[in-house]
Amino acid sequence: MPKNAATIYEVARHAGVSIATVSRVNRGDGAVAAPTRERVVRSIRLLDYRPHPSARSLAARRHDARGIVFPDLSGPYYSAVIHGFEDQAVEARQSVLILATHGRAAADDLVLELATRCDGLVIMGRTVSDAVVGRLSRQGFPVVLLARPQVNGADTVRSENRATAAVVVGHLFGHGRMDLVFVGDPKSSPDAAERWVGFEDAWRDLRGTSPPPPLVSSFTETDGYNSISLMLERQAPPEALVCANDEIAIGAIRALRDNDIDVPGRVAVTGWDDIPVASIVSPALTTVRQPMRELGAMAAALLEERITEARTRPRHVLLPTSLVIRTSCGCTPSGGESS
Amino acid sequence: MPKNAATIYEVARHAGVSIATVSRVNRGDGAVAAPTRERVVRSIRLLDYRPHPSARSLAARRHDARGIVFPDLSGPYYSAVIHGFEDQAVEARQSVLILATHGRAAADDLVLELATRCDGLVIMGRTVSDAVVGRLSRQGFPVVLLARPQVNGADTVRSENRATAAVVVGHLFGHGRMDLVFVGDPKSSPDAAERWVGFEDAWRDLRGTSPPPPLVSSFTETDGYNSISLMLERQAPPEALVCANDEIAIGAIRALRDNDIDVPGRVAVTGWDDIPVASIVSPALTTVRQPMRELGAMAAALLEERITEARTRPRHVLLPTSLVIRTSCGCTPSGGESS
DNA sequence: TTGTAAGCGTTATCAT
DNA sequence: ATGATAACGCTTACAA
Numbered sequence: 001m002p003k004n005a006a007t008i009y010e011v012a013r014h015a016g017v018s019i020a021t022v023s024r025v026n027r028g029d030g031a032v033a034a035p036t037r038e039r040v041v042r043s044i045r046l047l048d049y050r051p052h053p054s055a056r057s058l059a060a061r062r063h064d065a066r067g068i069v070f071p072d073l074s075g076p077y078y079s080a081v082i083h084g085f086e087d088q089a090v091e092a093r094q095s096v097l098i099l100a101t102h103g104r105a106a107a108d109d110l111v112l113e114l115a116t117r118c119d120g121l122v123i124m125g126r127t128v129s130d131a132v133v134g135r136l137s138r139q140g141f142p143v144v145l146l147a148r149p150q151v152n153g154a155d156t157v158r159s160e161n162r163a164t165a166a167v168v169v170g171h172l173f174g175h176g177r178m179d180l181v182f183v184g185d186p187k188s189s190p191d192a193a194e195r196w197v198g199f200e201d202a203w204r205d206l207r208g209t210s211p212p213p214p215l216v217s218s219f220t221e222t223d224g225y226n227s228i229s230l231m232l233e234r235q236a237p238p239e240a241l242v243c244a245n246d247e248i249a250i251g252a253i254r255a256l257r258d259n260d261i262d263v264p265g266r267v268a269v270t271g272w273d274d275i276p277v278a279s280i281v282s283p284a285l286t287t288v289r290q291p292m293r294e295l296g297a298m299a300a301a302l303l304e305e306r307i308t309e310a311r312t313r314p315r316h317v318l319l320p321t322s323l324v325i326r327t328s329c330g331c332t333p334s335g336g337e338s339s
Numbered sequence: 340m341p342k343n344a345a346t347i348y349e350v351a352r353h354a355g356v357s358i359a360t361v362s363r364v365n366r367g368d369g370a371v372a373a374p375t376r377e378r379v380v381r382s383i384r385l386l387d388y389r390p391h392p393s394a395r396s397l398a399a400r401r402h403d404a405r406g407i408v409f410p411d412l413s414g415p416y417y418s419a420v421i422h423g424f425e426d427q428a429v430e431a432r433q434s435v436l437i438l439a440t441h442g443r444a445a446a447d448d449l450v451l452e453l454a455t456r457c458d459g460l461v462i463m464g465r466t467v468s469d470a471v472v473g474r475l476s477r478q479g480f481p482v483v484l485l486a487r488p489q490v491n492g493a494d495t496v497r498s499e500n501r502a503t504a505a506v507v508v509g510h511l512f513g514h515g516r517m518d519l520v521f522v523g524d525p526k527s528s529p530d531a532a533e534r535w536v537g538f539e540d541a542w543r544d545l546r547g548t549s550p551p552p553p554l555v556s557s558f559t560e561t562d563g564y565n566s567i568s569l570m571l572e573r574q575a576p577p578e579a580l581v582c583a584n585d586e587i588a589i590g591a592i593r594a595l596r597d598n599d600i601d602v603p604g605r606v607a608v609t610g611w612d613d614i615p616v617a618s619i620v621s622p623a624l625t626t627v628r629q630p631m632r633e634l635g636a637m638a639a640a641l642l643e644e645r646i647t648e649a650r651t652r653p654r655h656v657l658l659p660t661s662l663v664i665r666t667s668c669g670c671t672p673s674g675g676e677s678s
Numbered sequence: 679t680t681g682t683a684a685g686c687g688t689t690a691t692c693a694t
Numbered sequence: 695a696t697g698a699t700a701a702c703g704c705t706t707a708c709a710a
Binding site: 002003004005050052053054055057058063065073074075076078079080082083086087090095096097098099100102110112113114115116117136139140141221250254276277280281282 | 341342343344389390391392393394396397402404412413414415417418419421422425426429434435436437438439441449451452453454455456475478479480560589593615616619620621
Binding site for chain 4: 392
């Protein structure tokens with residue numbers, strides 16, 4: 001805040017009214033005579049007055065700010081989510097506070113501190129302990145969970161994982177690829193966990209046996225590349241790789257190619273998210289489209305409901321996902337299937 | 340802030356001291372006897388007390404928050420910048436406020452409001468009028484400009500554009516490609532403008548004539564695709580396209596291919612930024628690497644200096660960029676040049 | 679070393 | 695319709 005910003009007192013003096021009147025004009029609520037309002041408005045403009053948010057929030061017990069907590073900030077996924085969230089928030093004339101926990105041990109504290117600065121929080125994935133989430137929402141602090149299983153009375157926004165994972169498996173089976181392995185780390189995030197469960201379930205349903213354990217990889221291209229490279233050193237590749245996200249898939253494809261293994265000829269690969277590059281890599285990635293921006297926007301919307309409409313009954317929304325068939329699964333560009 | 344959060348008064352009462360003492364303990368500054376401090380600390384823990392930031396900021400005239408203003412929020416570039424900025428800010432125990440202007444007319448107002456909520460602002464590219472930037476920094480409000488020419492006394496963080504653009508042109512000329520066109524919109528951002536100027540200068544220096552005007556395209560793949568497609572309808576393609584960023588380049592390559600034009604055989608293409616996908620598209624993109632995350636981190640660092648060390652003399656830092664040669668320019672993967 | 683009390687800039691309740 | 699004034703929850707002289 002610029003050092004010598006005008007205060008409500010100076011505006012009041014300049015307009016020849018009390019600070020109460022200035023406050024009323026400012027918030028456009030109380031009854032103020034038209035001529036008075038005129039005068040005050042002019043003074044406000046002239047002095048370039050804007051209310052001090054801290055003073056306001058102290059008195060009104062409201063911050064006019066919303067917070068969002070990410071596990072991390074790199075990659076198109078988070079980028080899209082924050083985009084959707086920010087849009088909605090400024091639409092509602094709210095400031096946006098952002099925090100990335102990066103697996104920090106102090107995450108809980110940082111989030112608690114953040115909660116102190118806004119009227120509601122969207123919390124994403126594995127960023128904060130259930131204890132903290134529970135505590136906040138039990139205290140009546142508006143919380144919506146993003147891509148994370150429900151806790152206590154908090155709202156929840158997720159996109160569908162299990163059923164679509166099964167669709168992916170079915171599609172690959174349809175190509176005659178029976179020997180699949182899941183690449184990702186179910187322990188790393190609720191999303192990864194659900195995709196793995198869907199994979200497992202579909203495998204059991206369709207083949208009546210248990211799938212091989214997941215090939216562990218974090219959500220990065222580098223890690224995808226490394227896990228697959230390592231795998232190739234010890235065993236022949238499976239017929240298809242079901243990757244927990246597009247970055248892993250892209251890393252995997254690179255690793256396969258570096259080992260002269262044809263994709264999708266010898267090994268089919270699928271991703272998840274449908275990030276922008278998915279369509280331009282070669283082979284174009286067959287993946288699951290997830291409405292990333294909508295996730296952020298929806299979370300913001302639910303938060304808004306909680307705060308301004310004082311909704312108290314938890315809502316849980318599940319956004320639909322869909323299989324996007326391109327060529328890395330073995331389908332031909334023209335739409336037919338080849339394998 | 341949870342509704343029934345403990346206040347400093349309750350802590351004081353619980354510990355049997357005055358609020359002044361609690362305040363001292365809390366900020367770890369004033370002299371407090373060890374046993375007293377112990378008692379207070381215990382009470383703070385027990386009551387789970389955290390200072391109300393608004394009350395604190397009102398009294399201390401400080402927000403412990405930093406703001407950052409983006410023109411937009413999509414794409415790897417902004418994502419990386421915010422990443423670097425957030426890291427640094429949290430490191431300094433500051434909250435992060437974020438705002439995207441999206442070319443909104445109300446941008447100036449939004450930014451002025453934002454300035455009211457933090458102790459300093461980094462402002463990126465063409466988001467806000469020079470008038471507002473000037474006003475803020477003249478009022479002594481800490482401002483650092485990111486990827487934007489200097490205004491008044493504000494700090495500035497940019498990465499090198501002109502010289503490296505010339506290097507790109509020189510490289511392409513070295514391939515024997517004399518007929519280049521620049522793709523991008525110099526009017527859209529200071530970065531684009533500088534890259535164009537560097538292109539122009541190099542052309543003049545090396546050929547003694549003026550280059551053809553830029554083929555206008557915004558910073559998106561879609562727009563890159565469209566501009567090139569349109570161009571191809573009316574004229575034969577030039578020998579090389581110097582694109583203002585990687586997204587444009589990728590769109591351009593797609594458009595060329597859709598018209599059965601070989602890249603880089605018939606037309607060479609270069610990008611800018613070296614976003615993660617640049618290395619995995621085909622052909623791999625020859626581009627200019629720009630330290631995106633460092634831009635954000637450096638901006639945060641300068642801001643921190645201004646605020647905590649009360650630096651007042653403007654600093655202007657220029658981060659180095661470098662040509663990353665891959666294959667879309669006509670070089671062979673092995674490192675040699677083929678054209 | 680500790681406490682008292684005067685702000686900080688608003689909102690909101692009561693009077694008038 | 696307008697004005698006094700008491701909160702709001704801190705920090706920070708200044709006193710003790």
